[in-house]
Amino acid sequence: MDVEVTLPAEPVTLAPGVATRVPVQLRNEYGPQADVRVSVTRGRAGAWAPAEPVTATVAAGATVTVDIVLQPPADQPPSGTLLPFTVQAAIDGTPAGYATGLLSVALPVPVVGELVARTGEPHTFDLRLANDSDRPAAIRLEAKLDPPAGQVTTEPGAALLEPGDALTAVVRARPARPLMGAAQTYAVLLSVTDAHDPQRPPLFTATGTGRRPPRVSSLAAGIAALVLAAAGTAAVAISGVRLPFPGRARVAATTPAAPPPVTPVVVGRPFALVDVFPHRGADGGHAAAEAERARLAAAGMPVRLVDSLASDQLADEGAGFWVLLQDGFASPAAAAAYCTQWRSLAPKCAVTP
Structure with missing residues (x-):
């Protein structure tokens, strides 16, 4: 049988x-x-x-x-x-x-974890790790971008987890921005390895994703194109140059120069986020944002108006935002005190560490 x-x-x-x-x-x-x-x-x-x-x-x-x-x-x-x-x-x-x-x-895997996008901070992730084994785990954190254009850092880059210990590391990505066009998707590829045995397979891997908008939004590019077209038409009218008609010799067309990129603006952390105005409407929301800035400034409240497309520290999904904020604080507590002081004028004020 x-x-x-x-x-x-x-x-x-x-x-x-x-x-x-x-x-x-x-x-x-x-x-x-x-x-x-x-x-x-x-x-x-x-x-x-x-x-x-x-x-x-x-x-x-x-x-x-x-x-x-x-x-x-x-x-x-x-x-x-x-x-x-x-x-x-x-x-x-x-x-x-x-x-x-x-x-x-094989040796047991001493760590478990998860990678979570941080709410309110674009391109920032929290890596939560725990050592569930009965032995210490010396680990090294490594991260890279896909596509590789840009930078990504982990804080800390290495740690010793005793049995039962937990750790939250911060992963900050700075993917390169396209000049214009559609927003691009990127991935953060994270790997946790044994610091004492670099040849051993990773103890834990995770992937986080995000989107990087262009420096010049589609709306801004369209407005710039219309302005260039209007300027060209006005120049023709003033100079008296005659446009070619069918049957006449045509002058070779020239391609107008692309609009200049947004000038980068530095925003220091921590900062107080006062209000946000989406880029929408004929002027991209600038008039409403500037009016609110003027109202707060007239009441004595120090505040800055920053285009989110000009700063790596500000959320800029979609077409981007005009952001009212104040930075330059020595600590999150100082930023919180600022929000408390001006709460009656700016009830949305919140601290971004």
Whole structure:
């Protein structure tokens, strides 16, 4: 009588001192009902692997699953290669079927984590890590951009997590901006590695995504094109130059120069965010934002008006925003005191650390 024995196709990864259950399928295709005894044959894994249950009753035409419990010793060194192990099925002491699988012994992964986009801060992510193992974990944090244009930093770049410790690291991306056109999507590729064993596969990886708007929004580019067209028409009218008509020789057309990029503006952290006006309407929302700035300034409140497209520190999804803010504070507490002082005039004032 033959019993068909099936093991998982993927190699089994074990950790020293940790029990791992591997399912084994027993199929009795042709014979009568039988009591099948399962064991791991001689070899390194034979001493680690009792079956649960040791004996299973398999009816004719039926399939039964039992578990092999693989548990290498706590002092078992990691294996550099895959090791074979063979599971045997026997009936009344007579071998009735075999299957061979592969295993490796690796150090346990000591950290778990998640990467979360920070609310209110564009291109900034919180990396939350925890050490759930019973041993210290020295880790190194590495991040890169895809596409690679720009910069990305992690704070801190390395740490020692004791058992039960947790850590929140800050990942700040500064992807390069396109000059104009549609907003571009980018990805932050994060990897946490063992600081003592750089050749070991990463302990944890994560990906964060965002969108980077152009320096010149589509609206601004359209307005600039209209202004250039109007200026060209006015120049023709003033100079008296006659435009070519059908049938006359045409003068080679020239391509107008692209509008200049927005001049970068530095915004220091922490800062107080007072109000936000979307880039919309004929003037891109500038008149409404300037009117609010003038009202606050007339009441004695110091405040700046900044185009979000000009600063890497400000959110600028879509067409961007006009942002009323005040910076230059020594600490978040000082920014909070500013908001408290002017709360009656600017009820939306909030601190961005």
